[in-house]
Amino acid sequence: MRGTRTVRVPAEMERVFQQAERLVAGYFATRRERPERGSIEISGERYLLVRAASLSVEFFALVRELYGPGHDAQADEFSRNLLYDLSHGLGRADARHFHARMGLTDPVARLAAGPVHFSHTGWAFVDIDPRSCVIAGPEYVLLYEHPHSFEADAWLASGTFVDAPACIMNSGYSAGWCQESFGLRLVSAEVACRACGDSTCRFVMAPPDRIERRLEEFATEPSRPASRRRPYGIPDLVIRKRIEDELYRAREELEQRVRERTAELERANRRLREEIAERERVEAELVQAARLEAVGRVAGGIAHDFNNLLAVVIGQASLLERQLPEGSAERGMAGEIRSVGQEAAQLTTQLMGFGRAGICRVEPLDLNEVVRANLGVLHRLIGERIVVVTDLTPDDVVVRMDRGQLAQVVMNLVINARDAMPDGGTLTVRTAVVAEPASAPQAVLEVTDTGSGMDEETVARVFDPFFSTKPGGTGLGLATVRRVVTGAGGSIEVESRPGAGSTFRIRLPRAPETRQPCRDGAPGTARAGEAVLVVEDQPPVRRMMVRALERLGYVALEADTPEAALRLLSAGDRRVDLLITDVVMPGMNGPELAARAVALHPALKVLFVSGYPDDALLRDGVEAGRMELLAKPFLAEQLAARVRRILDT
Template sequence: MSEDSRPPNRLGRLLDRLSFASPVGESRAETWRENVLELGLRVCVVLGAVVYVPSVAVAVQSEKWVVTVVDTVALAAAVALHRARSAGYRFRAVTFSLVLYALGVALLVEVGPVSQIYLFGFSVIATLLLGARVGVLAVALNAASLLIVGLAGHGATEMAVSWHPTGPTAWVVITMNFVLVNFLLVVAVGVVLATLERIARHEREARDQLERERAELVAANAALDHQMRERQSLEDQLVQARKMEAVGQLAGGVAHDFNNLLTVINGYSELLLHALPEADDSRAMVAQVRDAGERAAKLTRQLLAFGRRQVLAPQVLDPNAAVASIGALLARLIGEDVRIATVLRPGVDRIRVDPGQFEQVVLNLAVNARDAMPTGGCLTIETVNLDLTPGEAPANWEAPPGAYVGLLVSDTGCGMTAEVRSRIFEPFFTTKEPGKGTGLGLSTVFGIVKQSDGCIDVYSEVGVGTCFKILFPAVADPARPPAPDAPPVRRGAETVLLVEDEPGVRGLARRALESHGYRVLAAANGADALRLFAAGGGIELVVTDVVMPGVSGRELVEQIRRTGAAVKVLYMSGYTDDAVVRHGIIDGVDAFLQKPFSPMALVRKVREVLDARPG
């Protein structure tokens, strides 16, 4: 137990009560002198009264009337000063000091040198109460008083008592006076020391408290700095996400317009190739037009993938089987300079994703890795089961806890700087030479992964390589077996209501359907389509664009179905930012055909919808 924590003994409690419970208040650096004064007056009143009675009795018996008067005046003065607190500290301190001085001089004259204790007490009390300068003056006054008394013939040999009545009574009285003054000085000095110790303890406690507060402030600053860095990171991610979303919306809108044009270009190119004889020289020119249109269509599909506006047909698949099935294609695509290593762990969970888009993700990442290793290297494709616990996933993943399947594609290429890594998913951003890339490969991967409820992260070191880590939510459903090869398209004779506001697309679709035996009622907008449907004619299928001026494709279908007609529907659109269309695809209620489509793709889809059993 430390000294400060020990319980005080009786003497300690007495001193504490005498010294620190005074009306002045707590013992502080600016009040300790007031406490010393109050203590001195209390001691003089209490113990002085005890000493006064025998002192006066001895003085009267010895006919020392001066001693009797001086003792009486001194005790009365102590009582008066103790009660007169309103008189002010300095007045009371000076008066108290002078009382001790007068008492000491009178007793020195009447009793002898033994009374020098009062003069010594006077100088010490004056120093404590009034400061060092007054103390020096008090010492000088004592010296002068002793010298004058001695020269006047009233002194005696050192420490000899000039007045010594018979019996021990005088010594008892002298001892009591000595104890009075000695106790006064000891306790006064004790108060000063206790005050200094308490001040030192308070200073130490304040210093410790300051150190603790400084440590807490350092910790708070560190936490605040961490929070500010996290907030800055989140703000950067938000800005990046908004920028990507804005670019995605722009890309989706551009892709929609392009798809309408490409539907016409690619469709008529295909029809023209089928119509031209094999020996016709113009077939090569038409083929060039068709090939250019297909490349443009691929570009718009990448834009739609980045903007997450393409229609997906997700199904449960085995990621190991999906990666293994494109092994030969990867080998041809990557070349001989790059070694391909697959680490497909057995027992990997299944995932729900569009098979074609999953293949696109793997191929795009493989091509990116190949371009990062111009002198050769190693491309590694891994699959692994992962269980994310709360707080484990990076903040930018936005992945809730649960079971995931990880697809890791890494290379030993040149790596990327932090600046490049922060922009790799932006559309049209590329570090390749002009003509060597479109800058849409990784942005397409980003869009497909996000639209498939996955998340993607990248780690890269310059001169070491790059690793893309993709997480897809794991599912427990069994994998769907691969679809068989499509049979030849069967001709039809049903009546089809075709609704398309773009004349070129409408004309191409009508020609393609009629060439396969269908009866086509064409409308340029929703209002015309409603009039044609109301006129009757045994319409069995409505093929409609999604976005049209006036009545949209969705509203058109809703109005037709309110009539109770059991008509089937095939939506077509250049973009798919329409929740009803996606809902229909998911639930299998309505079919969807992505633009640009070929005439044969349209005919095949129409036949598929008509032959499908009602849901």
């Protein structure tokens, strides 16, 4: 064992304690006593001088007086507990102040300053046992002796006999200093005391949950013969500190469990709110979908009636236009009526596409032609504050799609770009051909706006059904675009940044064939004796078709109901080469009439006409190419060309 002037320590700890000796000695070297002010200062800090006996033997006697006769045990227990807790707190406070003042951070260096400080303040000389294990963990144990403890000296000087260790404040202060040094909860108990007749005052310090085992291990007094060794019991204050520590840990565990349970409940509550919000969203989507379906059905019925009216306007205007002299004002007026009627018909077709899918008729289409046609129709929807720029490739850019679906794609992208520029801007529509790879060339359609743009989160969801950033938006426009484009074997992508506008780019397989001119565009005349039976329940539409066929030289027969048509066919006294029938009529529908008519005349050919944008009765047959359908409204020339083509097939 080696030491310094104030402590005795194991050899391996000598260096750190020598450093502590110099540090503490320097601290206490600047002592200044000023009786005129009643102060004692050390390194600028004010200190108090207190008689040792007043905090030991005299304090116990005073408390016994307060408790009264017959209560010495309770009074002594109170004194021990109070002095221990007070000194433990003082030890922690002094250590914290001294460590900060001297800049000590190493746990062992911080501990080493404690015993030296202890000696300089008059508590005791410290002798540390080599069996000590000073580590920041549960195995921490510090064995030490105070050969000159102020408390033991006070008791011995009073001549008062004690049967329990008396160095309470020495124990508490030491444990408080070491606890602050290592950041480890510690408790100290005296296992031998000179006030009890032992040769020295010996202490054991350990964590509260290990202290009892350490006391049993180091409680013997080796300097006494075994026959004279005093039985040792664990002091009540140590048991109390252990119980306090257990309660502390239990409280910490309880608080941790409460925190974890609270966090779990918060997560569950958040998930519940999210599920409720998701359910409400899905319910709202279902309601919206049902509303759209209902609107689509109603719109389909309205479209049927509206298309019947437009069929009369367009058909009669085209007939009138052909009859009037070339260059006359009247012919020009008739042409304007026909043109406006056709524009109204195209608007009806496109608007109905939002509600219902319509019959899909895949054909080669000139992408540039479809873009030009739709931009012309959408001019009024775009508005005057937006400048429309077209950059259409001169190359042959043909795709195979349904004309109505391709028009719907163009319209949705243009309207989306318009909505992104409420204060005006530039809308650019561009087409291009990508020839690479040669095995799969692509047609490209780009729609660019100079609007507000979108952040990454919005871009990620922009094609989700029912997702919309516009107040009152359905969130179906771009979802429909992606469905149509992917259904045609293409892809769609978007580039956008906040404040930098957006570009939607569609890539479609380029068709190998070129766009064929519409064969319905050139009217054909009748051949000798060819007869056509027109079945239509709307008299104006029926009369328009009959008049157009008669002017082309056909024998035009008419019937206002399917039953009347069957009676005419059953008579067998008239030649009928072609049956033209409306699809939706009271009683028997068009396909049923056609089936019964062909049963009567196997060579009879059939052309269906309909004002519905989606005729479920004909969808499979038309898309498979087994049935011919002419959508209302139509020009007299289109009717004539379709009739001629069917009869020539």
